[in-house]
Amino acid sequence: MKLLEQILNELGADTLKSFTVIPSFGGYFQCVRSIAEYSPQKILLVLKKTVVTIEGEKLEIGKYFEQDIFIKGNIKVINVD
Amino acid sequence: MTDLTVISIVSTAENALNRLKKAEVAVFNCKKEGAEFIFSIKSKDIKKVFAIFNKPCYNIKVKKHGLIRRILSFAALRVGLLVGAVAFVALAAVSNSFVLKIEVSGSGSYLEPEIRRIVLDEGAAEFKSFSAFNGATATGRILALPQVTYCNILKKGSVLIVDVQVDEEHYASQEQGSLLSDCDGVVKNVVAVCGTAAVNVGDAVKRGDALIYAHTVIGEEQQSCLAVGYAEIELYRTVEYFADEDNEQNLKEAYASCLIENEQITERKHTVKPTEGGVIYVIEFTCLHKLSINLN
Numbered sequence: 001m002k003l004l005e006q007i008l009n010e011l012g013a014d015t016l017k018s019f020t021v022i023p024s025f026g027g028y029f030q031c032v033r034s035i036a037e038y039s040p041q042k043i044l045l046v047l048k049k050t051v052v053t054i055e056g057e058k059l060e061i062g063k064y065f066e067q068d069i070f071i072k073g074n075i076k077v078i079n080v081d
Numbered sequence: 082m083t084d085l086t087v088i089s090i091v092s093t094a095e096n097a098l099n100r101l102k103k104a105e106v107a108v109f110n111c112k113k114e115g116a117e118f119i120f121s122i123k124s125k126d127i128k129k130v131f132a133i134f135n136k137p138c139y140n141i142k143v144k145k146h147g148l149i150r151r152i153l154s155f156a157a158l159r160v161g162l163l164v165g166a167v168a169f170v171a172l173a174a175v176s177n178s179f180v181l182k183i184e185v186s187g188s189g190s191y192l193e194p195e196i197r198r199i200v201l202d203e204g205a206a207e208f209k210s211f212s213a214f215n216g217a218t219a220t221g222r223i224l225a226l227p228q229v230t231y232c233n234i235l236k237k238g239s240v241l242i243v244d245v246q247v248d249e250e251h252y253a254s255q256e257q258g259s260l261l262s263d264c265d266g267v268v269k270n271v272v273a274v275c276g277t278a279a280v281n282v283g284d285a286v287k288r289g290d291a292l293i294y295a296h297t298v299i300g301e302e303q304q305s306c307l308a309v310g311y312a313e314i315e316l317y318r319t320v321e322y323f324a325d326e327d328n329e330q331n332l333k334e335a336y337a338s339c340l341i342e343n344e345q346i347t348e349r350k351h352t353v354k355p356t357e358g359g360v361i362y363v364i365e366f367t368c369l370h371k372l373s374i375n376l377n
Contacts, residue, residue: 034102038094040113061111061120064098 017047019078025064026072027054034066043071053064085109085121085188086190087145087267090134094118097134102132105232140363162250180211181239189229191255194297194306196243197274201299205241214241225275227309227375237311259308260293260374264318274376278360286314293374311373315347318366325359344368 005080008018012033021027029045030054040059045052059073087110089156090097097118101108122130123145134141146154156163183200185193199222205214216234223232223245231246247300259279265358268284271292279291286292295308320339326329332351339346349366 021189034099035095038098038113059096061094061108063107063109064102064111066102066105067108 004028006043019052020073021078024074026044027070027075027078029069031063031067032069035061035064035069045069051081053081055079084124084147084149085149086124086127086143086150087119088127088130089117089118089119089144092118092134093139100133100282101130103121104129104131106133120145152257161254168245174237178211179239180205180209180214180236180241181207183241183243185245187231187245187247189226189232189247192226192229192275192308193248194299194304195226195309196245198297198299199223200243203373210239211236215274224330225274228237252287255307257295257307259291259295260310260312262288262290262312262314263342263372264288264291264316265313265368266314266370268292270313271314271326273308273310275307278310280312290348292372296310307375309375311371311376314370314372315367316370318368319368320364320368322362322364323356323359324362327353327360331360332362335364339364339366339368344370 003007003030004018017031018029019027031047032045033048035043037048038061041055041057041063042081043051043054043059045054054071054075056073056075059075063071063072064070094113097120098108098111101120101122106122106126111117111118111120113242127143131141131170145151183205185196189196191376192206199216200219203222204216205211205219208256220232220234223229223234223243228247229245230248231244233244235242235244259276265287268280268286270282271278272278273293275297276317277294277297279294280286290347292312292314293308293310295306296303297306298304320335322331322335324335335351337347339349346366346368349364351364354361363370
């Protein structure tokens, strides 16, 4: 994680707006303002300036608190608009 | 470990999640089941969640209470059962420290009344605390019983088991019944290892009188047992011995004729009566006659 934070900082990115995906397990998303759509196949997360579309199979919200969300399931596609 | 309550609500997942997020309620394990949106929250947030979705259209309900709440609910509905269980466990724990039964096993079980008496003497009794029992002394006293070669006292639950083994050679060769006097005399000593002394020192006894009874008294109860012990009876006897003449050698032989096995002469005197062809030594003596039972 330290390496990732270092890379993001050097690139001038905000670590709080990053997300992590582990194939066939799930993903952890930060800075989520709201959930625009939720189904086991598709989840739409609204961030401050972007919308993240997550597509996959058996998607479930494992934990959602404040601006952090953990999505369980097999994530196959992520679109950032 | 977080205590989670499962909530079911008729609402869109997006709407429910956004409302919960605004109220800063942590949401776990969300899933959709038809029109219902099911999620878990920390049990402490349950009132908050019901306040958020207080409108009837949400049809919110608790699907599964948290573990603590379920345990409390289970306990509240089964107070009698729990009180009974606690009472049972307490009773089992307390009764385990008590002796409720004494059992004597092994080839030496024919000595049970005597063993039971020793065990009672050393502090063990039915419905009495085991801690009051002096096991080492009891074991020593039991081992001192005739023919006992092995003794082990152990407590299994509430039962005190005394395992006693005797010398196989002597087993089944025990003399049953009481020790009876085979002569008239005065009791000088009586030792009852097992059983009960029937006479006291100084008592006059006749042939056939009991000296040691084959029973023992435990509390107020009389129980049969093996009589083990010995008694010494002082008796008076007169012996006449014929000799051709009165001399020292003949007197020695006259005295020698008095010696009988198991007897110890304590006092003696003699008179010499002349008779046709010689003399008669009349020897009067008192002796200790020893009788024993099951002491071999």
